[in-house]
Amino acid sequence: MRSGRVGRPSRRWMSWGLAMALAAVLATGCATQQQGSSGGTGNTDVATGGKLFSTADEATAKLGADVGPGVFPRTITHARGTTRLETKPVRVVTIDSGELDAVLSLGVTPVGMANPNGKAPSYLADRVAGITSVGDTNNLNLEAIAALKPDLILGSQLRVDQLYEPLSAIAPTVLSIRPGFPWKEDFLLAGAALGEETKATEVLNDYQRRADAVKASLAGGAPAISLVRFMPGRIRLYGNLSFIGVILKDVGLPRAPGQDFDELAQEVSPELINRAEGDWIFYSSYGPPEATDQGAVVSGELWSRLNAVQKGHARPVDDEVWFLGLGPSGAMIVLDDLQKILATA
Numbered sequence: 001m002r003s004g005r006v007g008r009p010s011r012r013w014m015s016w017g018l019a020m021a022l023a024a025v026l027a028t029g030c031a032t033q034q035q036g037s038s039g040g041t042g043n044t045d046v047a048t049g050g051k052l053f054s055t056a057d058e059a060t061a062k063l064g065a066d067v068g069p070g071v072f073p074r075t076i077t078h079a080r081g082t083t084r085l086e087t088k089p090v091r092v093v094t095i096d097s098g099e100l101d102a103v104l105s106l107g108v109t110p111v112g113m114a115n116p117n118g119k120a121p122s123y124l125a126d127r128v129a130g131i132t133s134v135g136d137t138n139n140l141n142l143e144a145i146a147a148l149k150p151d152l153i154l155g156s157q158l159r160v161d162q163l164y165e166p167l168s169a170i171a172p173t174v175l176s177i178r179p180g181f182p183w184k185e186d187f188l189l190a191g192a193a194l195g196e197e198t199k200a201t202e203v204l205n206d207y208q209r210r211a212d213a214v215k216a217s218l219a220g221g222a223p224a225i226s227l228v229r230f231m232p233g234r235i236r237l238y239g240n241l242s243f244i245g246v247i248l249k250d251v252g253l254p255r256a257p258g259q260d261f262d263e264l265a266q267e268v269s270p271e272l273i274n275r276a277e278g279d280w281i282f283y284s285s286y287g288p289p290e291a292t293d294q295g296a297v298v299s300g301e302l303w304s305r306l307n308a309v310q311k312g313h314a315r316p317v318d319d320e321v322w323f324l325g326l327g328p329s330g331a332m333i334v335l336d337d338l339q340k341i342l343a344t345a
Helices: 011-028 056-061 097-105 122-127 142-147 157-170 183-194 197-217 243-251 270-276 294-298 328-342
Strands: 074-078 081-085 092-094 112-115 132-136 152-156 173-176 225-231 234-238 265-268 280-285 314-316
Touching: 056 183, 074 173, 074 183, 092 097, 097 112, 097 122, 097 152, 097 183, 097 328, 122 328, 132 142, 142 157, 152 157, 152 183, 157 173, 173 183, 183 197, 183 243, 183 328, 197 243, 197 328, 225 243, 225 270, 234 270, 243 328, 265 270, 270 294, 280 294
Parallel strands: 092 112, 092 152, 112 132, 152 173, 225 280, 280 314
Antiparallel strands: 074 081, 225 234, 234 265
16 A cells, blocks of 8 residues: 655655646546546445445544554554654645535634535535635646645545545545545544544534434434435435434434435435335435426425325425535534424424
8 A cells, every 4th residue: 555655745746746637637537426426536446336335434444543642743544555644734625525524523724625516515604714625526626736735635535546646746645435424434534634533532422412312302202214315317315324324323213114225325216206205204405406306206296195295294404414514513413403303393
């Protein structure tokens, strides 16, 4: 496994890295990918359906630092090998919304960020003012990253596996395996890279205490939850191996019978929307609802026949939080939403 470079890379190495990165991006066509895909510069083995997808949480839990909390120098073992960090990073670039949520949750404001569609999730909008955009998660502006002179780049193997060499030529780079259901393990890895392990553990302990409080507040027991996400050209029912699936498990909320599976999601046609039945249905649209089948399905006869809909137990939720949050700040908002909706039901 290749180790990350120590200290500030030379101009020669930086020029080589940028040239290689640009060649890779040009070769893959630079096309923006659907959220959840590996993209042209990612790794399909860790994508949904890949041979390493289902074990990503267990594998990520084995990664981290070789020294105690807050101690530098340190070597971080991550998805692409090892990276040496001589001092605590202060100029961090995040290249997905999960990493952005993670560092902000640790009290660190990055100098640069890349997010899906080039925009930070709206729930983080008041915390990202002044952070430089370095492009779309699947179409990075590598010159912009280099210009920020970062001392740490945080991303995932799913998104940028094939760009690891040029990114690590710019600055020490630490990659998780993938975002999504390993979000807590990813957060601990980010904490290790920043020397903030103690803070990361405190944040996750606060999260679990909040999840336990939500569970205790539920009126009438724990209802079975259905998750429906409308996307351009597809409808997904989300399973247990998803960001939101992990949160529901932590709260002790069972899944609707048709969604209690250990996958990210399964796709259904509008004609099979009855598979979304549950005690409660939470649904969202990835992007503008008019670009998906949400309007047609939710106003249709099959949807109206669902027991949850007839009982008033079908609610729209914020897609950028419930499905794109991917970190502890997003997870805490989901917990607030669940309590508001279910505690008084």
